[in-house]
Amino acid sequence: MRFDDLIDRFLLTLGNPEASVNLGWSLVGYLFVLGFFIYIAFALMVVRQVHLMTHTFKTGIDGGLKVAAYVHLVVAILVALFALFIV
């Protein structure tokens, strides 16, 4: 498909109110997905920091903290995949 055809189809979508609304919601959905993937980066940082800090100062519950950080990361990944699936 040529680039001109893509532009034409996009303009046609804009001319159709229902299709425009759907396109808008899809864009919002993809923004959510992007946000969830950014959150995965945050969850990875939490795992890294917990490793660093438990290495710096051993507190007696290091294992529990690491498990909690990994559970948080897994939940973040599952939510991001779920979002990608339903958008």
Add this chain to the structure above:
Amino acid sequence: MPEVYSSSTPTSSPRARRSAAHPSASKKHVHPSASEAVEAVNHRHVDEYSETMRGEECATNSFAAFLPKPVFADFESLAPNEHIVLALRRHPITNVPWIVVAILLMLGPVVLQFVPFLPLFPARLQLLAILGWYLIVAGYVIESFLAWFFNINVITDERIIDIDFENLIYKRVSSAKIDNIEDVTSSTGGFIRSLLSFGNVLIQTAGEKNEFEFRDVPQPEKVIKVINEMILEEEREQQEGRVQ
């Protein structure tokens, strides 16, 4: 003349170190090696010279804010003959503001159900918004908890160590030798602080970082007393030629 034992027990293992630091906490008898026997002569246990610490039980609760002679704790840069005397966190009451905020944030989606324009959003986006909201709340709770849990001030029998874990991307560990301490001040102001006995301890040193602040720590008077006892012991070690 000290009795010298022969043993194959490694002297620098955390177990051996803990046993030396807290003899009452370990039931097993560890035969000291020659270096340990010499250390025992040169280096007195904190209970021997600190009246304050003698009355304190070894801390076993990892979540406590006042941790005297913690059995479980170990520090990355702890020297083989160095023992943790006291570890401090901010008083648990300082966690109340973020816990209240987290509870209010958790109620957010329930409140939003009464907002009239919400049903205009497609169901799948509503679900994603709620999931995203709870993830953000979880992130806030985790970061706030870690900031409290790993913001630790440690007093060993050789140094004071300040671990600042402000947020996930900022960590600072600074330390100063006990004999570099010049001035120790505590401040307890306000109704809650006076009632629950917590406050700030300001330690001025002659080192590169010349000011250490232990913020909102429990029993600041006791902390000052312990530090003063450590300073006296350091001076005594120098006078008696027991300096390591």
